[in-house]
Structure formats: structure tokens, C-alpha cells
Amino acid sequence: MTEPVDQLDLLARLLEITKKEGADSADALVFDATSIEIAQRLGQAEKLERSESADIGLRVFIGKKQAIVSSTDHSDDALHEMAERAVAMAKVAPEDPWCGIADPAQIAATIAEMDSFDPFEPDTNALIEIANEAEDAARAVAGVTNSEGAEAGYSKARIALAATNGFSQNYAVTSHSFSVSVLAGEGTAMERDYDFATAVYAEDLAKPADVGRIAGERAVARLNPQKKKTALVPVIYDWRASSSLLRHLTGAINGAGIARGTSFLKDRMGEQIFAENITIHDDPHRKRGLNSKPFDGEGIATTPKAIIENGKLTTWLLDLASARQLELSTTGNASRGTGGPPSPSATNVYLEAGELSVSELIADVKEGFLVNELIGMGVNGVTGDYSRGASGYWIENGEITYPVSEMTIAGNLTDMFANLVPANDLEFRYGTDAPTVRIDGMTVAGL
Numbered sequence: 001m002t003e004p005v006d007q008l009d010l011l012a013r014l015l016e017i018t019k020k021e022g023a024d025s026a027d028a029l030v031f032d033a034t035s036i037e038i039a040q041r042l043g044q045a046e047k048l049e050r051s052e053s054a055d056i057g058l059r060v061f062i063g064k065k066q067a068i069v070s071s072t073d074h075s076d077d078a079l080h081e082m083a084e085r086a087v088a089m090a091k092v093a094p095e096d097p098w099c100g101i102a103d104p105a106q107i108a109a110t111i112a113e114m115d116s117f118d119p120f121e122p123d124t125n126a127l128i129e130i131a132n133e134a135e136d137a138a139r140a141v142a143g144v145t146n147s148e149g150a151e152a153g154y155s156k157a158r159i160a161l162a163a164t165n166g167f168s169q170n171y172a173v174t175s176h177s178f179s180v181s182v183l184a185g186e187g188t189a190m191e192r193d194y195d196f197a198t199a200v201y202a203e204d205l206a207k208p209a210d211v212g213r214i215a216g217e218r219a220v221a222r223l224n225p226q227k228k229k230t231a232l233v234p235v236i237y238d239w240r241a242s243s244s245l246l247r248h249l250t251g252a253i254n255g256a257g258i259a260r261g262t263s264f265l266k267d268r269m270g271e272q273i274f275a276e277n278i279t280i281h282d283d284p285h286r287k288r289g290l291n292s293k294p295f296d297g298e299g300i301a302t303t304p305k306a307i308i309e310n311g312k313l314t315t316w317l318l319d320l321a322s323a324r325q326l327e328l329s330t331t332g333n334a335s336r337g338t339g340g341p342p343s344p345s346a347t348n349v350y351l352e353a354g355e356l357s358v359s360e361l362i363a364d365v366k367e368g369f370l371v372n373e374l375i376g377m378g379v380n381g382v383t384g385d386y387s388r389g390a391s392g393y394w395i396e397n398g399e400i401t402y403p404v405s406e407m408t409i410a411g412n413l414t415d416m417f418a419n420l421v422p423a424n425d426l427e428f429r430y431g432t433d434a435p436t437v438r439i440d441g442m443t444v445a446g447l
Helices: 005-020 078-092 122-137 208-221 239-252 255-260 320-326 358-362 413-418
Strands: 023-041 042-062 065-071 144-163 168-186 191-199 231-237 280-282 305-309 350-352 367-375 385-396 399-412 421-422 437-445
Touching: 005 023, 005 042, 005 144, 005 168, 023 122, 042 078, 042 231, 122 144, 122 168, 122 208, 122 421, 168 208, 191 320, 231 239, 239 280, 239 305, 239 350, 239 358, 239 367, 239 385, 239 413, 239 421, 255 320, 367 399, 385 413, 399 413, 413 421, 413 437
Parallel strands: 231 367
Antiparallel strands: 023 042, 023 144, 042 065, 144 168, 168 191, 231 437, 280 305, 280 350, 367 385, 385 399, 399 437, 421 437
């Protein structure tokens, strides 16, 4: 990984200026990013974009008051102006008893290696070739009648953070990706589906032809969907839909919501949330992980943790402010941009695979719903009430039979988590990943 030493020099100059302007303490962040995006449809170019940015953010503290300013100008004059403006704003800001940078004893002393930077940068022609190959393979599937197009992209970012407590570190990340979406059928009976691939390293991407073929086959399989009457049945979330359940979990254990008392899990620390065989990880050090990072947005060392261990809730996701409010220690989960304060967020979250194959998971299902697409966000984080639009396939006598659409699935996340059973097909594709899971006793409504 190339060391962007100039970023740290820039931050050191800015912090020195800020202290001279009268700040009690401060931290600053530089985010240098480059991205390339192309889109093709029916073999023709629809988008070709390259963007480069070099944003800098400064957070200043005067007592228990804070202010944040950001800029894309790195000149000495701009740095002085940022510092002056931030100090002046902090002096008149309302007090926040929980704000402030980390104590020197809290900051990361060592930086974990995550293998998160791929030195290979694809050129535009290579990305166009990937998109065309994926779309051609999807359109070659019998029954595919049109295309919404294919996209390919690359991005790299270098992040540096420094503070007046002595912290000064940086790291770099890359991402390679492509996707394709096609249509099957004719007229009002058309159906769409998609597939995609994302990886830190280009060499880890799936083959474009394989991704395209899968997208085409999925679209054809969705033709002639039916609706079902309202029933109480097992719901099977395939891996494309099951990751959403983990996002509901991490939202419910976010320290900011816990401190406000606005989570249905606010009183459940240490309790059995899932079955005893369920373990869910938040792993910021996952090699080549899509959300890996060696330190958080406040200079705290990140650490792998089991947020659910043997079914029990073990931790909140905390930054410094929420930890102080709850009289706990930060978990190193602060995330931030250049224009706002830190807030808690998860990194690479995954549910450990179970022992059953997908076919074994559904073998005893007399009637059930296999969900592979969710619509809307009908989830109440305060009560855990859950209701979302869904489409997928109906299960009869342990077999996947015909497609269904325009359905609604409903329940409560407390009951859903307690009854969740994972299959053994875990793949790391989103950054928040789960295998196919089964939840019995959910309400499915259609007709």
C-alpha cells in the first residue's frame, strides 16, 4: 500500500493552525477518492464517468462545544480560514456534554493489516468489456427479451485521520464491481432480475459471463407469478434477502439509539435474542473485506467482536459520544465523513453458517414462501414490528414450485430473531452477509 504521507502533513499543519486560533482540541480527516463508472445497454455506452475528490474536514472543540467545517481547498490560506471559522463557530455552539476527542490512552497504538488495497486500476476499456460480457451472457438466456443494462466500476480511497491527542494514521481501500439487470417476457407480463459482483481485489470478482447467465436465468424463472391468500407459514429468506435482517439488528444495537431509548432491544443486553447456535460477527479486520478498517473515525483501534454469541446479545455498537452517555467504553465503531460528527456503525457483519443445506432447510415445509426480493422499509425500530413487500417462490411439500409476487410478509423482529434458523450457504458478497435463513410462523399476505 502506498503511504500517502502528504495527507498526514496536511492534517498536522491544519491542527497546528487550529490550536493557535484558540481551539482546546481538534481532529481532522482527509478523504481522497477516485472512481470510474461505466454503463452499457444493448452494447451501447450510456455512461462514462470519472470523479476525483480530496475533501478535508475539521472538528474543533471549545470546552464542551464543537463545530465542524469542511473544504476541498488545501492551500495555506484555506487552512487558516477553516480554522478561524471553526473556532468562531465552536464558541457560539450549544454545549454537548458527550462530545470530545479520545484520551491519548484510548487511541490506536497499532494498525491492523487488512489487505484492503488492490494496486491494479482497470482502464475504461476493461470495464466496458466486463459490462458487455455480462450483458451478452444475460441476453443469451432463452426467454430474456430486453435489458436494463450492465454497469462496471472501480474506486479507491485514501483516508487519513489526525487529532491533537497525538493520533495520526492513514489507510487505503479499493473496490471493483459490476452488475447486470435484464427483462424476460413480453408486455405487461415482463419480469426483471439481476446479479452483481463486488470485491476489494479485481482477481476475486466472479466471471462476468457467469454473473450475466445467472441474472438471465433468474429473470426467466420469475415469469407468470401468482398471488397467495393470507396464511401463517414459514418464510425462507435467500442470501440476497437475509442480509437485511442483520441490518435491522445492527440498527437496533446502534449506541445512539440505545442512548435515546429508541430501540426495541434497549433492555436486552446479555439476554437470549437468537437460538443458542446463532453467532453473528462484526469483523473490521476481515482480509479483503468490503468494510474493513484498522481504526475508526475517532482514532480508536477496531476489534473483531461477536455481537451475538450463542444467541445472546453481547455488545452495543458505540462511538465515544454514545459510550460516554451510556457510561461504557467505545467499541471502536465510530464512522464519519468530512462534513459531520462521528456516529456508530457496523463494519463487516456476518451470520455464521448453519449445518443444513437449503434443500434440507425446506424439506419439511408443507407450504412456505422463499423470498429473494424485498420492497419498502416497513420496520419500526422502537417496537420491532416488521412488514415488507416481497416476491420470490412458493414452496409446497419441501419443493420450490412457482414464482409469487406482490406479497407482504409481517411479524415482529423479536419473534423473528428467536425463530431464525440458518442454512450452510454463507457467501461474502455485501459486507453484511448471511446464509439463507428460515423463520417459522410469519404472516404472508397476498390476495
